[in-house]
Amino acid sequence: MKKERLFELLGEADEQAVTAAMTPPKKSGTSAKRLAFAAAACIVLIAGAVFLRQQFNGIIVENLPAGSEEQYSSQADTAVAQGDTEIYYVQNGEIVSATEWLSWEPQEVFAAWKRQNSIAHDVRLISVSITDNGTDTESGGVAAHTAGDRTVMTVTVSRELREYFDGEGGDLLEQSLQKTMTGYGDPNFTPDEYRLVYDN
Amino acid sequence: MEDVKIIELYYERDKRAIDETAAKYGGLCMSISMNILGVREDAQECVNDTYLRTWESIPPHRPSLLSAFVGKIARNLSINRLSRNTAAKRGGSQGALILDELSGIVSGSGSVEEEAEAKEMIRDINAFIGTLSEEQRYIFLRRYWYCDSIGDIAKSCKKSSNAVTVSLARTRGKLKEYLTERGYDL
Numbered sequence: 001m002k003k004e005r006l007f008e009l010l011g012e013a014d015e016q017a018v019t020a021a022m023t024p025p026k027k028s029g030t031s032a033k034r035l036a037f038a039a040a041a042c043i044v045l046i047a048g049a050v051f052l053r054q055q056f057n058g059i060i061v062e063n064l065p066a067g068s069e070e071q072y073s074s075q076a077d078t079a080v081a082q083g084d085t086e087i088y089y090v091q092n093g094e095i096v097s098a099t100e101w102l103s104w105e106p107q108e109v110f111a112a113w114k115r116q117n118s119i120a121h122d123v124r125l126i127s128v129s130i131t132d133n134g135t136d137t138e139s140g141g142v143a144a145h146t147a148g149d150r151t152v153m154t155v156t157v158s159r160e161l162r163e164y165f166d167g168e169g170g171d172l173l174e175q176s177l178q179k180t181m182t183g184y185g186d187p188n189f190t191p192d193e194y195r196l197v198y199d200n
Numbered sequence: 201m202e203d204v205k206i207i208e209l210y211y212e213r214d215k216r217a218i219d220e221t222a223a224k225y226g227g228l229c230m231s232i233s234m235n236i237l238g239v240r241e242d243a244q245e246c247v248n249d250t251y252l253r254t255w256e257s258i259p260p261h262r263p264s265l266l267s268a269f270v271g272k273i274a275r276n277l278s279i280n281r282l283s284r285n286t287a288a289k290r291g292g293s294q295g296a297l298i299l300d301e302l303s304g305i306v307s308g309s310g311s312v313e314e315e316a317e318a319k320e321m322i323r324d325i326n327a328f329i330g331t332l333s334e335e336q337r338y339i340f341l342r343r344y345w346y347c348d349s350i351g352d353i354a355k356s357c358k359k360s361s362n363a364v365t366v367s368l369a370r371t372r373g374k375l376k377e378y379l380t381e382r383g384y385d386l
């Protein structure tokens with residue numbers, strides 16, 4: 001038998017099973033495991049400074065003014081928070097959501113959004129950055145940072161995604177990405193502005 | 201639009217059926233086709249052909265699950281194209297990698313060309329899939345039906361790529377044993 005023929009025959013798998021495989025099986029994780037996650041999350045929360053960085057895990061945080069150089073790239077040295085995460089997707093011409101237990105890491109959240117919306121694997125998330133309009137000052141050799149009051153989230157994706165967004169129903173798909181990327185993590189944080197950028 | 205209504209449009213020979221199918225399942229078809237071929241232009245052509253083939257197939261067919269129906273058409277068209285496209289085979293698309301994996305199950309010499317025998321084998325493959333755990337079944341179908349990459353499957357079920365690779369290898373071994381026991385000339 002040829003491998004191509006077997007590949008074809010596997011395509012005749014039961015349609016119910018195939019449809020069921022559109023969503024991953026529910027984790028049958030023990031409650032002890034969940035408790036361990038919760039405990040770890042609490043520890044992270046208590047460590048205030050760490051908490052702040054962990055909210056932006058994998059995200060570059062920077063100030064809007066060009067003169068402000070402060071950046072936090074926080075993926076390497078902080079624990080990754082996890083939790084129920086709303087992943088928005090388009091179904092029957094409307095945006096709906098599914099809850100998944102995920103690490104609050106942009107690549108993981110984006111991968112879940114891609115999966116829920118059947119986006120091909122060549123579409124990539126390049127970066128997510130959050131900027132604010134805070135200012136840095138220096139007086140008498142002492143540097144000070146004044147937090148801004150306006151935040152902008154910029155999501156940069158590979159240009160292949162544009163084809164999806166330009167197609168029929170693309171507006172809803174784009175909105176589902178925005179809702180997903182701006183909605184996870186700290187419930188008290190929502191950027192004031194959202195920008196989508198295509199990588200060249 | 202609900203699947204039932206889309207299928208009614210096909211039965212009424214209303215061209216909006218294709219638009220609705222594209223809006224609802226275009227992403228799914230594109231994903232499967234891209235996974236298999238790894239070349240966007242080829243995948244887009246297969247997806248367009250999928251709409252045409254669906255138009256020709258409904259009626260007489262009345263699929264109960266439109267997603268699986270159009271997904272299967274996209275998959276078959278993409279596999280046919282892959283077998284003609286040696287560049288894609290060499291290019292390391294998921295389709296080419298999957299064929300390599302499946303070559304461990306079959307010898308490449310026997311044949312299951314007769315329709316009756318193929319149908320029997322499909323029944324046995326489905327019975328085999330029914331014996332798998334929910335997670336094994338998910339991993340197996342994501343790899344060999346949806347043609348997802350190992351990395352994507354690992355992310356979706358929160359396992360390491362190595363764990364997914366091991367699961368697939370074990371399931372392929374079991375499938376080979378299952379079919380051999382039932383007398384298939386693999």
